[in-house]
Amino acid sequence: MKTLPGFRDFYPGDCARRNYILTTWREAARRHGFVEYDGPVLESSELYQKKSGGELVGQLFDFLDKGDRPVALRPEMTPTLARMVAARERDFKKPLKWFSVPQFFRYEKPQRGRGREFYQLNADILGESAASADAELIALVVDVLRDFGFTEQDFVVRLSSRTAWQKFFAGAGGPADREDEFFQIVDKAERIPPEKTDEALAGLGVAGLTAESVLAFVRDGEPGELAPVLENLKARGLGDYVEIDYAIVRGLAYYTGIVFEVFDRSKKERALAGGGRYDRLLHLMSDGKVDLPALGFGMGDIVLENLIDDVPAARERRDAWMAKQRACDVYLVIAKETERLAAVALVQTLRDTGLRVDFPLTETKVGKQFQAAEQLGAEVAVVVGDEWPEVKVKILATREEATVPNSGLADWLRTRQKEA
């Protein structure tokens, strides 16, 4: 019996590392005024066929349920978000600033940075077309990564514009219905020889388009609609985290305006995050019921965790968080087995005050109990023994000791905690 390929078990250490990422995502999003929502893990398959993101449809975990409904494990959140907002649009004031930390499922080849399941922070702003919304969204991307301990030395947000490329394409005489093909070519232009790009462009039948003109625009394209976004981010002091890079076009067909991807500066990893504007998607997905400008991004946990492992400051910050999550505050050592019931009563009293308390479930040598206390990261050991109804208290880090009546122990620990 094994875990399926591309799926993960979360043993306690793995689970704590996952929870660190989910918690940090949530705190950053909420600090920026985003509110959390979630949708079902299983959706009607049709929901994913409406959007022209053809690649994801081929990667679905889809099947017929016992009621013969075509269903699929969610591969992304945008269709669910569109469905939910379309159903209850009037209940919420615009703009909506919503986030979620869903798990997604895609049948892809498992490799570094990519499994068949992963978590993603998804944040979206719905109902605002101004550039200030784009800046607000990108500020969240930057601040989330800063919260993990990364600096402008570690990552960069590459900003681009579908609008700029659309103008470029139309200016060269390109027809609107072949835009998507053109974006696919631009997406590859920096990674393949110019001759190949020229060949692909020739297929579009637009006379003036050459690899040279495309690469020149990648190099020299001027900020255009990106200028107010950059200005806003600079006012926030986040200018060093952003670069214009017209090589970014994003794979999915539904983007309409500003698009961006986030990369580690070392270029060792896949994109950390990506997103952009999709002003027409809600209209399309809701059969015209809702028409809201929109933008959003996704940031996956797998590449992020790789980068945390690679950057010492980020690793230290995670380790410090995990140490605070230690399994127990107080370990109760039962040195005299006949006092076990008195000891469990004391355990209950301490837990009722909010302390994390553990103790041995059966008779155990005192030395082994102290070992267990150390291994669990306990701050304090309390010994129930011959002194009962008094107990010995031992601060494990400092070896400091005290003898306290058991009835006063909870107060004693609280006072000590306040002083520390």
Place this chain on the structure above:
Amino acid sequence: MKTLPGFRDFYPGDCARRNYILTTWREAARRHGFVEYDGPVLESSELYQKKSGGELVGQLFDFLDKGDRPVALRPEMTPTLARMVAARERDFKKPLKWFSVPQFFRYEKPQRGRGREFYQLNADILGESAASADAELIALVVDVLRDFGFTEQDFVVRLSSRTAWQKFFAGAGGPADREDEFFQIVDKAERIPPEKTDEALAGLGVAGLTAESVLAFVRDGEPGELAPVLENLKARGLGDYVEIDYAIVRGLAYYTGIVFEVFDRSKKERALAGGGRYDRLLHLMSDGKVDLPALGFGMGDIVLENLIDDVPAARERRDAWMAKQRACDVYLVIAKETERLAAVALVQTLRDTGLRVDFPLTETKVGKQFQAAEQLGAEVAVVVGDEWPEVKVKILATREEATVPNSGLADWLRTRQKEA
């Protein structure tokens, strides 16, 4: 486009209510020295066929993945736990006290208290056969529910013993291989006429067994192996939360010792939680690789949420938690649009100190901005206007006002927060 039957959308309010339950579960389990783990949402279908819990196999969301593997959405956690522990048993000191808050999927008829997906707190103790482990587990069940604001007036843990019923059955001459059938009959004995029970018992061909003898044992069965568990729970002051009730046998075949179910006292709802010992299951599931005594319970979110809605003290506690989760601490009112960039710089400064800050993304009437601040539950409104570089601060609850230089605002707010 609709949500699948039995599945839930979590709009922001629903999501907060869900998160309240998940957070409360996690905090209670950790206070009791349990550590969190998780497994994959999708597992090999075979994993669920090994166990004799036939009912769940018929309710699987199962299918062939794109690699022709038979896979299933997890309907329960025990098989995953057994698989994980069998794979790395030696890495962990016994006893293990592990918990998880997984989402499960079962194709059942949706009705009050039951959907096709739900969350469950699962807590297990592995590697300890002493009754003190049973008491420790049941203490967690009780304390979790107390954390939600329930008292002994609201719920009761009904304790029973498979061992006692096994002895009863064997004492009457019942053969071991028909025990499971006998348990099914006991399970129904209080709900159907005694004649029906007699009929069913006759089918077992054990001369001395009658409805009368079964019901007498339900009524008069003596504590037996439950006595030390009860004594332990009484020492903790939790005696009023527990009752012996031999009518409880639990449906699943794999239980071996103590079993229990938790019910609301009003009897309006399905069971809130259920569990027991399954000392032979890990051996069976791991093909003999691991042999650990074990016990655990599951507590679902749907019945629990119904009961929270029904019990005023529990509802108030949830509402207080949700109020603290408010969308923002500070709402920044931009009264002078030309100062927008200065305002967003201030937003960034405040967020960097950990405050939750929101503001209007485009020019908005000041009155509307104050409305938004109230609706978001902001504590403080900060007005960027003609006074810039000073700002006006307004405490929304008290209408108290102050004028502060923008550069000193973060400190001013921090001092105020400390004083409050």
